[in-house]
Amino acid sequence: MDSIEEIDLINLIEKMFDEPAPGLALGIGDDCAAIRPATGFETLITTDTLVEGTHFKRDLTTPDSLGRKSVCVSLSDISAMGGRPKFLLLSINISKDINKTWIVKYLHGFKAMAKRYDCRLIGGNITRSRNLSFTVTALGEVSKGFRIDRSGAMPGDLVFVTGSPGDSALGLDLLNRRGANYTSGERKLIARHQKPEARVEWGQILSSGRIASSMIDISDGLALDLKRVLKASCVGAVVELSRFPLSTEAGKIVKANGAKAWRRILSGGEDYELLFTAPPAKLKALDRFQKSGKIKAVRIGEIVKGKGHLTIIKPEGGELKIKKEGWLYNQQ
Amino acid sequence: MDSIEEIDLINLIEKMFDEPAPGLALGIGDDCAAIRPATGFETLITTDTLVEGTHFKRDLTTPDSLGRKSVCVSLSDISAMGGRPKFLLLSINISKDINKTWIVKYLHGFKAMAKRYDCRLIGGNITRSRNLSFTVTALGEVSKGFRIDRSGAMPGDLVFVTGSPGDSALGLDLLNRRGANYTSGERKLIARHQKPEARVEWGQILSSGRIASSMIDISDGLALDLKRVLKASCVGAVVELSRFPLSTEAGKIVKANGAKAWRRILSGGEDYELLFTAPPAKLKALDRFQKSGKIKAVRIGEIVKGKGHLTIIKPEGGELKIKKEGWLYNQQ
Incomplete structure (x- = not known):
């Protein structure tokens, strides 16, 4: 200094x-x-x-x-x-x-x-x-008794994410281009990268309402972070991209770039959204919180048997393969 | 990597x-x-x-x-x-x-x-x-009730240090000379720098025995760390170097270099010894722990009135002035 x-x-x-x-x-x-x-x-x-x-x-x-x-x-x-x-x-x-x-x-x-x-x-x-x-x-x-670990997911549980994961990575890509004239939509993605939110209130609702069976925050990419949950819980998961909560701007990028954009969205880090699982019996309770505007979460898949295996189904059908699931290996 | x-x-x-x-x-x-x-x-x-x-x-x-x-x-x-x-x-x-x-x-x-x-x-x-x-x-x-803060020193309290502070800084000086043939005494100083101890048991004795009125660890130099205690407690202190627990090797260096060596000993960091104050009424209890070998602490001075002022008396009398009291400004 x-x-x-x-x-x-x-x-x-x-x-x-x-x-x-x-x-x-x-x-x-x-x-x-x-x-x-x-x-x-x-x-x-x-x-x-x-x-x-x-x-x-x-x-x-x-x-x-x-x-x-x-x-x-x-x-x-x-x-x-x-x-x-x-x-x-x-x-x-x-x-x-x-x-x-x-x-x-x-x-x-x-x-x-x-x-x-x-x-x-x-x-x-x-x-x-x-x-x-x-x-x-x-x-x-x-x-005591309300902590949500990564290890609680069970076959049959549903997989949810909050917000619109992937926006942060797409925003970073735009920033790295160092363009001068961003559209208002692009500026939204950039803001998601530069000014993330911590989903503190949402996490507490999922805990105090005893809704989530397992949870992780998406810091290193949805695919990698979901795999961590699967590994800790000794289960597998199927994620359907047709259900994925893309932001408007991310939707445009997916439309233009297809699988490449999906890979970026699923493996780009720093979303700080919550990824959680919940048994079907909790759907009603979760719906009530959604309707009263207390949480914004979308179901993207289901937990199945399988030791850590993640299957991602493209919107048009068929499996999306991801080689590099996360960009960072930070932990805890 | x-x-x-x-x-x-x-x-x-x-x-x-x-x-x-x-x-x-x-x-x-x-x-x-x-x-x-x-x-x-x-x-x-x-x-x-x-x-x-x-x-x-x-x-x-x-x-x-x-x-x-x-x-x-x-x-x-x-x-x-x-x-x-x-x-x-x-x-x-x-x-x-x-x-x-x-x-x-x-x-x-x-x-x-x-x-x-x-x-x-x-x-x-x-x-x-x-x-x-x-x-x-x-x-x-x-x-609860046994924590020892920096702010508890009172005029009339005595000032103590554990071990032989200064050895670490002198050891670092030797290391920086990058000599090949250190004497066994020099190697002891070097070991004090490279392999410090944390005075965990001693700190607990001073707490559970309700002996210390204030305490700090000497990480950034005795003079600077003592001043932190004085400032937090709104008191002053007089330290007499004639009482100072020099190691044999540090004693030799002081004999050869006088005030310069004292300044290094008092302002060199990384001793990780404990510096504490205790009221005279606790001297007996402290002596008991000393005699049973449970702690090694030496009285080096006294707390007086004064907002943070530290007076250091040389072994031969007269005040030792230190310009740079500590080498690091790390904290907590």
Whole structure:
């Protein structure tokens, strides 16, 4: 950094984030933070890293968006267990070419997203590195007995996704083209990549309503993430692309590019939508939530017997084969 | 990495670390880990990053030592609150020039140290980066009412340190000289730098015995870390170097280099010893623990009134001034 000492940055972060919170015994500024987990709950923990060059390019995003996304990526994992996010830790490896203005904008984005999901930053680390990166650890809570693991899918269960997965990867492709004049539809895809949402409320509905039998967030591509569920549950799945909830813009790209576009949609990462399974007996309950606008989920297939095998049926019939199922091998 | 895919590495880590543990509801392999904190305890959380070039040089350490040190750095923060470490998360940013053999050796060192302190790895993240780094998040527990913060020091309290702080910095200086023929004394200093200990048992004694009024671990240099305590507690301190617990080898270096060596000892980081304050009424109890060999701590000074002011008295009398009090501005 050219105009900021790490110590200044720590002081700034302390000022920005030092607020009391329920369950927080000691926040930023000591050797550890201390929390008091509520009785009857489990504590959920997850950590994710965004590295410049690997996960983001500075000329294709803004520091504010990146701050928001850092939070979203980790909260998405809490959502995927049916949990409620509570606390965050942020570790920044700062490269020399980052100035104070940039990092302050990042922190404002981070804070806005944390606030939105009622999360508090309680600690972290600042250090120098040749490569800019952000590691966010999130802590959440879930009532005992309501946690949704990857391993609960059973043959006969139905497979659902929230939102319109694939938009993020298509948006990234558009960004990488570095075009100047995007259509409004294209800008929507780009926004889905740059400013994802964490499906925190939806995850909690699927948990507290005891709807989902298994769940994962789509961070590394739907095909790869679904395979993780299948492997953990020792089952297989058939997904019908005719049921797939394409966004309008993604629909156009599929129409123009066919199987190639489908592969990108199914293997592109960073959707942060929820992929879950539910037994048919839960369909009515899920429908009620859908109709009252509390969740947006679409049934795309069914769980069958089979140790991790995924079959994808094209809209026109016949199987779609995918060689590279995911673009990243991040986990937890 | 030339011969290892991230996915292989994750599988390897799952195999190496997938063991049940008390309080662990769900370990490695899902979106989050889940723990069940015991009633009557607070959960402590801390995170630290070691970056190649900033915190270590690969030619001056071994992957095994670095794995051990990664664990030690974070556990030291749990110790400094009087806590018992329980769980670890490990995020690795892997650069291209790291091969599988190296990383496996690192993991073995990590596991050995985790095992020694009865900690379980429950999650993490693997990603590529231009700069190798390791971020370790540690979770621990402390009985409610027994946590030791930085802010509890009172005028009249005595100041103590464990072990022989400064050895690590002197060892690093020797390493940086890249000499081939170190004396056995020099090798001891080098070992203190490369293979630090986390004072986990000692921290717990100071907590459960209600001895320490404030505590911090010496990670960024005694002078800087003591100042953090003084600032948090709104007090001052006088430290007498005549009382300072120099190791034999550090004593020789001080004899040869005087004030320059003292400055290095007081401002060099990575000791991971404990710096704590205790009221005079606790001296007897502390003595009992000392005599039974359960802790090794030496009184080096006294807390006085004053908002963060530290006075250091040279062995021969007169004040030692230190310009740069610490070499790093990492925190929590």
